[in-house]
Amino acid sequence: MSDRRLLLVHAHPDDEATATGATMARYAAEGATVTLVTCTSGELGEVVADDLAHLRGSPDALGEFRRGEIAAALPELGAGIRHHWLGGPGRWRDSGMAGLDSNTADGVFAAADPVEVTREMVALLRAERPHVVITYDDFGGYGHPDHIAAHRALMGALGPAADPGYAPELGESWDVPKAYWSVLPQSFVERAQEAGAVDFKPNTVPDHEITAVLDGTAFHESKLSALRRYRSQVDVDDGGFFAEMVRRPEFATEHFLLVRGERGPGGGPRGAEVDLFAGLA
Numbered sequence: 001m002s003d004r005r006l007l008l009v010h011a012h013p014d015d016e017a018t019a020t021g022a023t024m025a026r027y028a029a030e031g032a033t034v035t036l037v038t039c040t041s042g043e044l045g046e047v048v049a050d051d052l053a054h055l056r057g058s059p060d061a062l063g064e065f066r067r068g069e070i071a072a073a074l075p076e077l078g079a080g081i082r083h084h085w086l087g088g089p090g091r092w093r094d095s096g097m098a099g100l101d102s103n104t105a106d107g108v109f110a111a112a113d114p115v116e117v118t119r120e121m122v123a124l125l126r127a128e129r130p131h132v133v134i135t136y137d138d139f140g141g142y143g144h145p146d147h148i149a150a151h152r153a154l155m156g157a158l159g160p161a162a163d164p165g166y167a168p169e170l171g172e173s174w175d176v177p178k179a180y181w182s183v184l185p186q187s188f189v190e191r192a193q194e195a196g197a198v199d200f201k202p203n204t205v206p207d208h209e210i211t212a213v214l215d216g217t218a219f220h221e222s223k224l225s226a227l228r229r230y231r232s233q234v235d236v237d238d239g240g241f242f243a244e245m246v247r248r249p250e251f252a253t254e255h256f257l258l259v260r261g262e263r264g265p266g267g268g269p270r271g272a273e274v275d276l277f278a279g280l281a
Contacts, residue, residue: 018200022216028078
């Protein structure tokens with residue numbers, strides 16, 4: 001394809017770099033149109049940098065700061081990456097970790113009106129007209145309410161976006177050819193846990209079920225550079241479990257499960273695709 005368009009939906013600033021940064025950098029470098037949709041500003045994130053301690057307990061200030069962080073991070077992944085806030089900046093707020101009272105607070109993304117969310121996502125899909133879309137699995141990777149809500153937002157909008165009878169005022173219908181979930185292979189998490197680099201249990205997929213494996217070795221440093229822009233959330237160099245995990249060579253390889261569209265030819269492990277646009281004319 002000479003005109004390739006990729007759209008990714010993530011819950012908070014920094015999620016895109018952690019889960020899909022190498023993929024974004026690769027396709028941006030290859031000249032594809034790469035569009036990121038972020039659903040919240042991450043107002044309830046844990047502030048890890050002590051010199052930013054003034055942001056702790058100040059959700060509005062933290063959200064504004066994280067909007068600045070993502071503006072600085074995306075150019076590290078490639079020039080020209082397009083960025084949208086779902087519904088506009090600050091439309092929906094961070095819901096907090098699973099089980100907190102904040103999960104159902106007014107204005108949080110996890111409790112958003114699904115009708116409004118679908119309209120906003122359909123408008124973006126019809127405007128950007130991607131050939132490939134990426135979001136989390138139906139567990140949001142590790143159960144965060146906003147990740148689950150981001151999954152539902154994208155997956156629930158694919159049908160309406162393709163339906164000419166749905167909200168024609170939002171633009172000409174668009175049927176997305178391929179949709180993927182960003183996933184972690186079971187073997188990677190097991191190795192990371194054995195090395196003490198993961199102290200929680202994310203959702204995993206058996207290696208043989210993974211349908212696309214993208215080797216982002218050439219873009220590992222771009223991914224790390226983007227993460228370094230998120231000083232409020234991560235410290236890539238502090239020696240902790242997250243820093244240990246992201247510096248591992250395997251962190252540059254990103255894995256996906258095809259859930260919509262036809263699987264293309266593959267040259268990866270167990271015949272996995274090595275290009276998310278494989279099979280598209």
